[in-house]
Amino acid sequence: MVGSKSLKFATLDVFTSSAFQGNQLAIVNLPGNINLEQDTKQRIAREFNFSETVFIHDPTSDNEDRRVDIFTLTQELPFAGHPVIGTLCHLCQVSDPPLRKVNLSLKAGTLVGRYDPETRLAEAEIPHDVRLHQARAPRDILDCQLNTLPAGNQWPNEFPVVSVVKGMTFVLIAMPDLAALSSLDPLNQKGVHEQDKLDEGWQSSFMAPYYYTITEQTPSLIRIRSRMMEPTVGEDPCTGSAASTLAAYLALEHGQPGRTYAYSIEQGVEMGRAGEIHVKVTLGQSRGIEKLVLAGSAVLMTQGVLYLP
Incomplete structure (x- = not known):
């Protein structure tokens, strides 16, 4: 039976330009009219069974940073590398016209992301605290x-x-x-x-x-x-x-x-x-x-x- 809520998702192989290589990632898009509890996000991450699953919250205005939550199979993370790069690549590739710059709001802080459509390479200036x-x-x-x-x-x-x-x-x-x-x-x-x-x-x-x-x-x-x-x-x-x-x-x-x-x-x-x-x-x-x-x-x-x- 089809559920009452439907969410678009994508899966990517990250840190590679070849299929079936690199690290697998699931990305779930959350429209502004849908609010999921963190426990539900954790269960969805276990359903995909990848090392990490990302939830992207749609911005409420054109200038708002996109909020991103990152979950492993057991917990939420403040930052993780392949979810960030995969999210940047996906957001920029599916946008029409293609985006070249996206700011992501993580638990660890705001991240400035850029994408080159010619090289298909994403880079993230990460909020470090080494x-x-x-x-x-x-x-x-x-x-x-x-x-x-x-x-x-x-x-x-x-x-x-x-x-x-x-x-x-x-x-x-x-x-x-x-x-x-x-x-x-x-x-x-x-x-x-x-x-x-x-x-x-x-x-x-x-x-x-x-x-x-x-x-x-x-x-x-x-x-x-x-x-x-x-x-x-x-x-x-x-x-x-x-x-x-x-x-x-x-x-x-x-x-x-x-x-x-x-x-x-x-x-x-x-x-x-x-x-x-x-x-x-x-x-x-x-x-x-x-x-x-x-x-x-x-x-x-x-x-x-x-x-x-």
């Missing part, structure tokens, strides 16, 4: 992986814990080479339970390890291969929030004030859903981060109607 926490994650986060990692590697006793915004935190684990990165087993991943050790006021709603290795480094571009694995999520094909966190951390640790650093981060290779995440980090003269820009493309996969009771 924090390198005093506490560091102990080496035992790797204990479950040691039997799969190549022998002979010397591991540090602890790893940096970094937030890109309040509510999104990652443990950044540098791997010695691609062989070590590829040998990681997502089925053996140990959860991170360090939320209570974060700096005061920064207890995170989502926290996960992000493994990476630098594959190429030039003055103009740093190339990285990465993986994100977390027990409740599994392995994520392309994690824009983690990539933004890593790029910000590397720029702060190794960069010079006033310079801009570009990163190309490949993720999802080992699970057959490769994607490419672009991040640019501009450091201020006082060494803090002045601007953090996330970019990528997306492919429309399906469109349809969701019926609600």
Whole structure:
């Protein structure tokens, strides 16, 4: 039986220009005359069963920012990378005439988004609040992986814990080479339970390890291969929030004030859903981060109607 409410939806593959690659995303459009409870949005996200589902609220005026809510299978997030890039690509591609600029209102703040219809690339100047926490994650986060990692590697006793915004935190684990990165087993991943050790006021709603290795480094571009694995999520094909966190951390640790650093981060290779995440980090003269820009493309996969009771 068809429900009393119907909502348009689309699904996209994000951080890729090829179908069946990158990270899957569901986008649900909410007209101004329909108001859904957050619990209902959570149930819809579980119905799609993607890592994230986005709900776009139509603006009530031409100048109003579009409010966007982001849900995983279990919780709402203040910010996430592939939902932002996918939403920007979708909004700009389906608009007539095509849009080139869209502002999104997230729980983490307002985001300035731009889209180039020729390259089909969206970029988002994200509302960052990068924090390198005093506490560091102990080496035992790797204990479950040691039997799969190549022998002979010397591991540090602890790893940096970094937030890109309040509510999104990652443990950044540098791997010695691609062989070590590829040998990681997502089925053996140990959860991170360090939320209570974060700096005061920064207890995170989502926290996960992000493994990476630098594959190429030039003055103009740093190339990285990465993986994100977390027990409740599994392995994520392309994690824009983690990539933004890593790029910000590397720029702060190794960069010079006033310079801009570009990163190309490949993720999802080992699970057959490769994607490419672009991040640019501009450091201020006082060494803090002045601007953090996330970019990528997306492919429309399906469109349809969701019926609600």
